[in-house]
Amino acid sequence: YTDLFVRSESMKAMTKARLAITLSKLAVFENPKASLEQYPTDSEVAAEVLWQAHMIGDIENKSVLDLGCGSGILGLGAGLLGAPHITMIDKDHSALQIAKNNQSKLESEGLLVNNPIGSKISLMELPIEEYKGAFDVVIMNPPFGTRKEHADKIFVEKAMECAKTIYSFHKSSTLPFLRKLVESN
Numbered sequence: 001y002t003d004l005f006v007r008s009e010s011m012k013a014m015t016k017a018r019l020a021i022t023l024s025k026l027a028v029f030e031n032p033k034a035s036l037e038q039y040p041t042d043s044e045v046a047a048e049v050l051w052q053a054h055m056i057g058d059i060e061n062k063s064v065l066d067l068g069c070g071s072g073i074l075g076l077g078a079g080l081l082g083a084p085h086i087t088m089i090d091k092d093h094s095a096l097q098i099a100k101n102n103q104s105k106l107e108s109e110g111l112l113v114n115n116p117i118g119s120k121i122s123l124m125e126l127p128i129e130e131y132k133g134a135f136d137v138v139i140m141n142p143p144f145g146t147r148k149e150h151a152d153k154i155f156v157e158k159a160m161e162c163a164k165t166i167y168s169f170h171k172s173s174t175l176p177f178l179r180k181l182v183e184s185n
Helices: 001-015 016-024 043-055 073-080 093-107 155-161 171-182
Strands: 063-066 083-092 120-125 137-140 165-168
Touching: 016 043, 016 073, 043 073, 043 083, 043 137, 063 073, 063 171, 073 083, 073 093, 073 120, 073 137, 083 093, 093 120, 137 155, 155 165
Parallel strands: 063 083, 063 137, 083 120, 137 165
Antiparallel strands: none
């Protein structure tokens, strides 16, 4: 009963503004790898997308996959909004270490207690091509393809393989390519 009460009170306190502020305090890449197109996801943008997904029922009580999670802002943000099962995948060990540290920070602040047993967050170091699994929702900020054309293609294909609901950030100039990719799948 106490755990449920704590959950209820903490969920009431999470607003879009509080989410953005909390996400803005997470660590980001100190030495981003240009070859992997690593760059921090803006906390305001992340909060806006996550909040909208939450408001239409795509976060709370859903399993969430964060492909190419980097520092973990999207996956951890989903946890802050009530996703009980989150898997975050990245092939870069140092990115996963940042995500793990961010997770520990949020847990130590009592912010990732979304249900009586807490969120189950799995961090996996592997290329996304190798991952197999099914989720309710994928949320990702893949490489935009500035170093390697259509670097986002593998992310979109894996996302479509893993979930029916996908939130993904892309450059507007790639919209025609993405439309064709989605329609062909």
